Amino acid sequence: MGKSFRWYRKKVEKIEEAASPLNIVTYRKLVWIKFKTHRLALMGAVILILLVLFSFVGPLFTSVSYEDMDFGSIFSPPFTEGHFLGTDELGHDVLVRLMYGGRVSLFVGFVSALLTTIIGTAIGLFSGYYGSILDRLLMRFVDIMLSIPTLPILLTLTLVFGSGISGIILVLTVFGWMGVARLVRGLTLTIRESEYVVSAKAVGVRNLSVLFKHVLPNVLPVIIVSATLNVSYSILTESSLSYLGLGIQPPMPSWGNMLQKSMNYILGTAMGVTPWWLTFFPGMMIFFAVLNVNFLGDGLRDALDPKFTSHT
């Protein structure tokens, strides 16, 4: 139906060739082949690496700190000499602040995604595998946690846990593990009944070994994908909270709180112009990071799914 892209057809051909019974490849190799042919995912991975380098290695190449103020040139637009992306109301260099902001945003994103995934996976595995009353209680709890509106409760919680980096990570973790737990639990339920698990148990393998040697590896692809998407969710939420003034606090920059500060100036004109660059660049960074994590997640989903060959 419709006309397809030629490269897409080529990709499908490649995957089918690799997956055909005549051509013996390992699962890992097949995953790589599928990932390689997913252009957006590949682009996402490359851009993410560049973003990480930009934020963590970038500041090493400049002597300007995020707190340094250049009072001689406040509100200078992008491409002014010495300030590639312009400066803000205190003469902070926007480019440098974007780098340091990236450290915070990416760190919070990755760490809270990792923590939610670990906690969610553990709860999901145990709940699904052992079942019975534990499962019922845990899943009821998940239902309850999921029916509290996310952003309002996060907002309230930042007041409790404080609004530093660790506070934000804690808040995102406490209210972020439920999705993963539910997903993993559902999969565990089906895997528990599968023949290889039943036979492993029949041979006398201990429950914990079954859980970690047979169930976990089979849930892993799904966990990896959901962890990736969790990164983008965490980056977005952190920036929303910081934007609302309840996340990372100045003077430490994060992409979100840079946007918040820019709010004060976009309505009027400072020094004769609307300083659009203060709003535009941090937002672009968030958008770029989240978009490419999502692309990566999509590629991983296609690549890791053993069932996916051509029709998805």
Add this chain to the structure above:
Amino acid sequence: MKVYFLKRFLELIPVFFAISFIIFMLINLMPGDPLTQMRMENPRSFMNDPERLKALREYYHLDDPLAIRYLTWLKSMLTGDFGYSSMYKQPVKDLIFSRLPNTLYLTVVSWLLGLVVAMPIGILSALKKYSVFDYTATVAAFIGISLPSFWFALMAIIVFSVQLKWLPVSGMSTYGLTGQWRVFWDSVRHLILPACVLGFVQVASWVRYIRTSMLEVLDQDYVRTAYAKGAPERKVILRHALKNAMIPIVTIIALDIPYFFGGALIIETIFSWPGMGRLMYQAVIGSDYNLAISCLMFLTIITLISNLVADLLYVLIDPRIRITRKA
């Protein structure tokens, strides 16, 4: 059917109590209490006298055990007494009921707007799988999902309000306008930006859902049978495919209602829309306990109700479930 409805409804009650307990505990973890807040606002207040402070603490039962305080709070909540807002110097109930319609107005409009845009795109995407249109829609959906809504809102303000001056920057209406049509047009103009931004963010994820759901259905035997019988394509798509694809879509769209309130919180704050979200934000910023906790409870109740509605709709529109329930 009725039994099932009733059962689902009764199940909500323990959930409600559990949530109210969790929320109460969390709010109690917040630093400070209402009296400290008042004392900070007014350092020379009579409350700084330790004797009087003690009396006040006793009067407000601030030193009672947590469980007792929870029960007292729950009782007054259930009897419709939400307390007094320390920030607005008004009963919380009045505040919430004056803001709630504004939020519902904004969310319902953007919800409908999102639906009207997402449905045709999603369906067309599925019908023309792997076409240029599908590919563009998929990439656009990715962009939409990744777009921070507050940034999108800010950029929209910069472009449409500050630079082009087409639409008002914030608020719900201009003060002092006369004439029915003028007032109506003014309120529409105020609604356009927030509703579009809030709706757009949701469109992206819905397009994906609708596409997947539609693709799944198009692959079913009964669709193939319909084609084989020689039914015209329009009829197959509308009668056989779409009707079945709607089942999961309806649930997801109803389940997304809470996200709208989350989104509304940000959008209302940016556009100074006098709704529940903005109220809640201000309550949290100003450590207005009563207000914050009541807003949170209200939003949660709305969420619970919308989840229930989603569940019931699912049963209503899917005959397969209805039959198995009966059996």
